[in-house]
Amino acid sequence: MSRIESLGTYVPRYRLSGEAVREAWGQFHGAGITETAVPAADEDVLTMAHEAAVRALAGSTVSTSEIERLFVATTTPPVEEEAMGPRLVSTLGLAADTRTRQLTGSTRAGCEALVVAAGEGPSLVVAADAPRGAPDGEHEHAAGAGAFAAVLAPEGTLRIEDVAEHVEAYPGTRFRPAGSTQTTGLGVTGYDRSAFVETVAAAADALAGDPTEANAVALQSPNGRLPYRAAGALGVETDAIQRGTVVHEIGDTGAANPLLGLAGALADGAERTLVIGYGSGGGATALLVEGDGELPVERSGEDEPVQLSYGEYLRIRGDVTPGEPDGGGAYVSVPSWKRTLAQRHRLVAGRCPECGALSFPPEGACGDCGALAEYDELELPGTGTVEAVTTIGQGGAPPEFVEQQARGGAYVSAVVALDGPGGETVSVPVQVVDVDPETVEIGDRLEATIRRLYTQEGVTRYGFKMRPLAE
């Protein structure tokens, strides 16, 4: 069987508490959930997938050029048609001959991805999700956001011992109609529970190994109660389920949900974990994973969360914001955007062959010596220092950034000196995110990430932004 060499997880920094929802609605339908993670205004499934993948790759001995396959799993892709794979290959710097596959249509997609990747060459599996539901319903109240990534390679310490699946037609338990952004369900409690318990138990039963020996169970958890209902049928202790359940603190992360549970269990020292993804339709995918616990797990976003009021939540989600204003914004055509993707996604700068100075972007005459020569390209490490800074307040944003400001509030626009490989720098204009805007000062150290810049004509431009450098 295949081995997992490293894991990365990402959870956005914003949190909405069940209490805040209860204050707004008088009730909260996120059973067993304390709070849910909320993506920032410029985050989506693709940017979260990138974040998790970067962390998994950082802990791996496999270089980006050696990754042969990329599997992306989500139930909420940013657009219904247009694969995420090629963009992630670009942001992550994977090879152009990487085989990319996107799995969707079921919260089981994350576990499905792990199963199809297992037994193949070096692979990167990414599951990211941010489901939504009707404002007053259980799916919305439970909805969280997060991403999981794993590098599968022969040297990995975490073995996928066995996999098994079980499907049985159970229509109507959870579905998202075509064209809708809201996941819903018929809400037939007993029927829904049977669909869940019977399929996950049958999948676990079909494993060659003994699932009851697992000391942690990472079970699909659409809310904080349902996984425990399957303890009896699975023959495991509720303590083991709790060890592999993260839905209480970050909400339902859809396709990433049981895999984030796995990462949590591993961080907790679990040696043998039963992972079961469940998806409506219905079906379950079970994996038995075992390792010595020395797996690199890079996690982010779980420290220092920022609490939102319900009103702030509606803003940040874009539920009550005006959208792109009339009158049009500055226009960067998509073909000209495409021409700069190496810079937007990977900070590819140029070194002047005449004087050795860095230029970003690597085009036009050298800013230092003025030579109009062909640059030697190099990828910058992605760290830098604030040189000049301002906060663009309410009303100060150009039209194409009005929606971002309406959702995310004031933002930081800065000039940042990006570090070169030899102590030299090259300056670029960039937004600074994940920070209180008023606190960003000249001299602050930053690191690059990928975020949404804006969406025009239905096409989202993703590019690098920077945030405070993690210690």
Added chain:
Amino acid sequence: MRDVYLIGAGQTAYGAFPERSYRELFAEAYERACDSVDRGLASSAIDEAIVGSLGVGGRQLGLSGPAVTEHVGLRNVPCSRIENACAAGGFALRGAVQAIRSGMADVALAGGYEVMSDMSNDVTKYWLGVSGETEWERLTGTTFSGVYAQMASVYLDTYDATVEDLARVAVKNHKNGAKNPKAHLGFECSLEDATNAPAVARPLNLYHCCPTSDGAAVALLASEDVVDEYTDERVRVAGVGAASDRVGLADRDSYVRLAATEAAAESAYADAGIEPDELDLAEVHDCFAIAELLAYEDLGLCGRGEAPQLLREGATGLDGELPVNTSGGLKSKGHPIGATGTGQVVELFEQLTGRAGERQLDEPRYGLAHNVGGSGGATVVSVFENEGVAR
């Protein structure tokens, strides 16, 4: 090369005139400029017209130049429009000077016009923003207020300067603008108001930013060969200099000096054969308060980091050693993009010929105009001399 003389200049009031057309505004400025010529000027005498505009909000992107000159009856006079963002008017003046110095024209018109107040806020911001670096800088969500705010952040970090020093620019310029009947925001403001106004882009607040105005301005120039036909008062274009720089701030060597201004000033002073300390007044491009501070230093009026001290001492006030922006500047007089550069020349003409009313200085000899495009991508500096004022 032949000497060039400023024989007349006029402008509309600056302000929000959503009901007026750009052609009508230009016509008023043109008539006022013609009326200001001592012995009058027939339209048939004009050999060349060069005008500046950002694009009047996109309503007439092409051929707006001929549209305004034909509108005022300049039949078959070659007219070309210069686009250099907010420096369009200054570059139009430079073009007219070149036409006369080269011998191709004896009388030339330099003008500018803009109408944007009839557009929505969003469309206005769109038009203001697309003169910056649009592929990278603009994509951090900035317009010019943001870019100048970034410069201000570095200035305040580098020198002994505070937000209050920025506010002093507004207080001084509003005090002057209150005496200018053409001013868009012709009222005085207190240091407290200007310091504590609502934030626009940290550290800049509302009083650190100029308004967007409608308006038009026209300057009329004549060669030394024909100047006597029009006036006995000799206001000579003593020197003109211009330069450009990287459009995006991040690409520049320094964020607290505009290299284009330094280079343009050096050329203009050399052309005029004077040193900065010989100036009697200056109209500088104070689109944002920080820009006036940088202008003092880039134009050589003081050393690096010394601009706040000039303001604190009142050296650039109306009764200071070197009055700056006696018109009220962009901050108070207003900023109708394409008209701003020639509008500065109108103030210099009035000051140098004793027509500046309540703002009138005591027989100034040398006056300087400083007109910047964008955040410093293009700059024009010109020096005018009243030859009749002896030292």
